Amino acid sequence: MNTLTYCNLNASKLVVFCLSLVIFTGCGNVLNDVENLSSYPATGTFDDAATTNAYLSNLYYSTLNGWPVNSGNNADESGGINGEGWITTENTAMKFWPYDAIRKINILLKELPNSPIPADKKDPIIGQAKFLRAFLYFKMVYYHGGVPIIEVPQEVTDDLLVKRNSTAECFDFILKELDEAAALLPPKYDGADRGRIDQASTYAFKGRVLLYKASPQFNSANPYDNAYWSDAYNANKAAKDFLDQHGYGLLDDYTQVFETEGHRENILSVIFEEPAKTNGRQEHAVRPLSESKNATGGDQPIWAFAEAFPMKDGKKPGDPTSEYTYSIQRFWENRDPRFDAIMVWNGATYELSGIAGRRQYTMNVIAKSMDVFGFSIQGETAYRTGLFTRKGIQEALPSAQAELNDVDWPEIRYAEVLFNYAEAANETGRSDESLEVLKAIRRRAGITEGADGLFGLKANMSRAEMRQAILDEKRIEFAFEGQRFWDLRRHRMLHLLDGMHKYGIMATAVNGRTPQNLTADDIAKGNAFELLPEDFTYEVVELITNGPKEMVMPESYYFFPIQLTHINQNSNLEQNVGWGGNFNPEL
Structure with missing residues (x-):
């Protein structure tokens, strides 16, 4: 049984132990992120390999997450629009301050070296913990720039009003952690x-860190x-x-x-493995609502993203040197095969819930109403782009079990x-x-x-x-x-997003007939999945939404602000330049 998928390690007593790890600290005070500095694992926790591995599993759980649904909204992938005020010093958007998780890692790294566990069992655990600590610090650095480096579990008697280390010092620390981790780890884990x-x-990961540093x-x-x-x-x-x-x-x-x-x-x-750990893909939030439950709208590709795929010969759509002609009316034809692997368009085969031959429609009257481009749900106008994604989706799952995805x-x-x-x-x-x-x-x-x-x-x-x-x-x-938003950000290309309007592809007619003059037979054919993508007429249309229409990406977004709550609680924490402070987050 994989210790990183399951916390119980086949021992019921460890289920209780592992659950207790989740709640033994709260949020609010070590660097304003740990509520109770006197909390500490029970004596003997690190004297046993099984309980130590359970503790380590909890660290994995709090550090490494699942699929980042809707991250494409921040860029030119999917339909959400981040307008004015998306990020402020007061709100929680794009803030990362995981000192609660870091304290738990610091506890392990302080206590485990003195454990009676044999070195060949102990060293790999220390190596994994060092990687996890480096992972958390790296994310803080590319969010905010330099942050306080804390290597020991702080106590209530310590001076908690710590200053930010420079960005260069943080990169040095992260790289040292990774080198030390590698020295303690085997080349490759597999199997169980x-x-x-x-x-x-x-x-x-070290390569990723150094790419950002450069x-x-x-x-x-x-x-x-x-x-x-x-x-x-x-x-x-x-x-x-x-x-x-x-x-x-x-x-x-x-x-x-x-x-x-x-x-x-x-x-x-x-x-992820059903039933113990599921829904890392958040499939219920990505599927069309007609075959989902509780949520929808995630990762809906926009037209600009659809156009970014080359033709099957690798040339850009419309390139006169391509052996394939391109037309909006047949935009799905002869594309890079990844287009079929990633995208779902009006009339495309998408056999969700195991429905053989099922086609996904997005045109009003033909599609089920909750999948229609621009359809109003419960009074609000929820954007639809006319496109969905199949990437990471377990299509055979019934809609009622969409949350059981274990990709x-x-x-x-x-x-x-x-x-x-x-x-x-x-x-x-x-x-x-x-x-x-x-x-x-x-x-x-x-x-x-x-x-x-x-x-x-x-x-x-x-x-x-x-x-x-x-x-x-x-x-x-x-x-x-x-990856897309962060790639544009580290290359200082957010100007490509600033002022951007987002568009979708709307099916406006079927065989020349609009929703106003479609026959009952047309509608029945649609429900029976007989209408093909080429039976429709298409138009590029700006997304229909009650929210902002234009993306706002100012220069200050190259480094996000530390949340004002933390600044107010620690007088030695400087805010970033561009957000009311004097801290330079660059190298």
Whole structure:
């Protein structure tokens, strides 16, 4: 039984223990995030391998989450619109301050070295805890810049009015933690230990950290020629080489990445397994409402995202050199095969709830009312984009059981390491290596190679063109995996989102007939899934919503503010520049 999926470890007494870990601290005071500093695990907790592993499982649970539903709303993937006031110093949007979880990790790292548990059992636990602490600090740093580094469990007698460490000091700490973790971990966990942090995940994550450190987000004065890019290249090349040596790589079928588990592409997986741990994908919130329960609207692709997919030969839609013609009226035809793997459009086959031959409709009268573009639900106008996603969805689940989805979340997968390596290679004068990565990604996707062997990519790209090609490719490859917004942000490209209006694709007629003059037979055919996508007429329409129409992404969003509550409770915490303070979050 996987200790990272189940807390009980086949021992009922540990169920109680593990539940107690969830509640033994609250939110509010160590760095304004721990309510009771006197709380501490019971004596003997770390004297036994089973209870220590249960404690560790709780740390995994509080650190690594599931699929980031609706993160595409922040960017140009899905339909939500973040207008004026999305982020303020007072609200909780884009704030990350997990010192409660860090204190729990610090307790383990303080107590476990003195445990009688044998070193060969103890050291890997310490290594995993150090990785988790680095993971939390890294997220705080790319949210806020430098934060206070706390390495011991603070007590009520300690000085809690700590200052922020510099961003450089935080990166040094994170990288030290990862190096120390790797020294204590085995190269690769699998089998019953699948999902545990190992050297493979540590090296891959170190590459991610160094990519951010080199990025324009932290180096606005010298975004692409700073010395950190060499560190990022070396780390990501080393990670790729290590992964290749230990059997990792791209799967042959893109769809199988998200529909199978325990495969060679997932480096660090968050394990979901029905009935013990489910709904990491939050499928009930992503499905069309007609085949869901309690929620819908998540991860609805916008038209700009649909247009971003190339044709099957890798050329952009409408490119006169493409062997495929493109028309909005047949926008789904001859596209990059990932389009079919990710997108669901009006009339497309989408066999939810195991309904054989089921087609998804979005046109008024033909579709079930709750799936219609712009349909008003309970008085509010909930946006519909005319598109849904099938990525990570377990289509056979009945609607009443949509929350039982147990697809694993790939926190780190091999394709990300390739993209990180490609970015760093390009910025260090190795664009030929970057090109090989893009070709490998497109080959796996099913894009045709072409006579020139470039899979539709431009020959002899400049450094800037290659940079953009990498970002464009990653946008598609990692659709709805929570990467797009952060990629634009670390490249200081939020101006591409600022002022953006979002659009969907609306079916306006079927065989020339509008909703006003459709016959009962037309409607019956729709309900019987006989109408095909090409039977409809389409129009690009701005999303219908009662909320804001325009995205707002000011320069200040490159570093988010620390929540005012924490600032008010700790006079030594400086606020970021751009948010009323003087702290410089860059390197």
